[in-house]
Amino acid sequence: MSLQFEKIRDTNLHYSFHSETKAAKPVVFLNSLGTDFRIWQGVADKLPDVPKLMMDKRGHGLSDMGAISIEGLAQDVAGLMDHLGLTAAIICGVSVGGLIAQSLAALRPDLVAGLVLSNTGAKIGDDATWNQRIDAVEATGLEPMADAVMERWFSAEFHKTKSAQLAGYRNMLTRTTVEGYAQSCRAIRDADLTVSTRAIAVPTICIGGSEDKATPPELVRALSDLIADSKLEIIQGVGHLPCLEVPEIIADHVNDLWRTLNQ
Numbered sequence: 505m506s507l508q509f510e511k512i513r514d515t516n517l518h519y520s521f522h523s524e525t526k527a528a529k530p531v532v533f534l535n536s537l538g539t540d541f542r543i544w545q546g547v548a549d550k551l552p553d554v555p556k557l558m559m560d561k562r563g564h565g566l567s568d569m570g571a572i573s574i575e576g577l578a579q580d581v582a583g584l585m586d587h588l589g590l591t592a593a594i595i596c597g598v599s600v601g602g603l604i605a606q607s608l609a610a611l612r613p614d615l616v617a618g619l620v621l622s623n624t625g626a627k628i629g630d631d632a633t634w635n636q637r638i639d640a641v642e643a644t645g646l647e648p649m650a651d652a653v654m655e656r657w658f659s660a661e662f663h664k665t666k667s668a669q670l671a672g673y674r675n676m677l678t679r680t681t682v683e684g685y686a687q688s689c690r691a692i693r694d695a696d697l698t699v700s701t702r703a704i705a706v707p708t709i710c711i712g713g714s715e716d717k718a719t720p721p722e723l724v725r726a727l728s729d730l731i732a733d734s735k736l737e738i739i740q741g742v743g744h745l746p747c748l749e750v751p752e753i754i755a756d757h758v759n760d761l762w763r764t765l766n767q
């Protein structure tokens with residue numbers, strides 16, 4: 505994996521693009537709140553033939569900070585895809601990454617051939633909960649809330665059996681900057697994509713986790729109900745980040761859609 509950087513919309517973005525061929529449609533991976541694009545590595549490793557773009561959204565990973573809104577984050581994706589000459593991709597986003605994917609589909613339909621919407625909704629959470637989280641992170645940082653976040657991210661089984669991984673992903677969360685995290689929470693709080701998402705007409709799969717306490721299965725089902733002909737899969741025994749708990753299942757779904765759209 506090579507580290508690549510590009511200034512898009514006045515903000516330096518960290519990304520990785522790898523492609524053996526110009527002929528196939530690429531897959532673009534968009535990460536969640538408090539994570540960077542390494543959360544997709546286990547999925548990407550299982551897709552050797554697929555051209556893959558992974559990127560740290562602004563305020564996360566090695567990307568710069570800058571004003572954050574869901575539409576702005578979608579414009580960043582569009583800017584980077586334009587820079588790389590990519591069109592008609594499969595956009596695979598988890599959680600806020602799924603909101604960005606839906607926003608990109610509305611903003612630049614030419615860039616979106618299909619969607620994998622993992623553990624997300626057309627609207628995530630409510631104002632009161634996000635305001636509480638923003639106040640808490642700005643007052644005392646991420647460390648005091650990290651264990652509660654891990655409860656939402658991972659299943660009971662993962663907590664019981666994967667203590668080293670749990671500690672590593674906890675580090676990923678707590679090393680996120682307070683500004684990047686808080687601004688992203690504001691962007692999620694302020695986004696309601698219900699109207700534009702109802703118009704999505706590309707092949708879409710919505711994926712949830714039976715133990716996801718951040719975007720529970722009912723929210724993912726409601727998202728799937730909004731999108732005509734979308735598929736729904738609720739994976740049993742996983743939490744909010746199936747790309748980390750069961751990367752092989754996510755890779756299979758991405759691969760199925762990729763093969764269908766490359767026929």
Ligand SMILES: O=C(O)CC1=CCC(=O)O1
Binds near residue numbers: 692718744
């Ligand atoms: O931290 C959480 O609650 C999980 C989450 C919500 C939106 C997102 O991207 O991650």
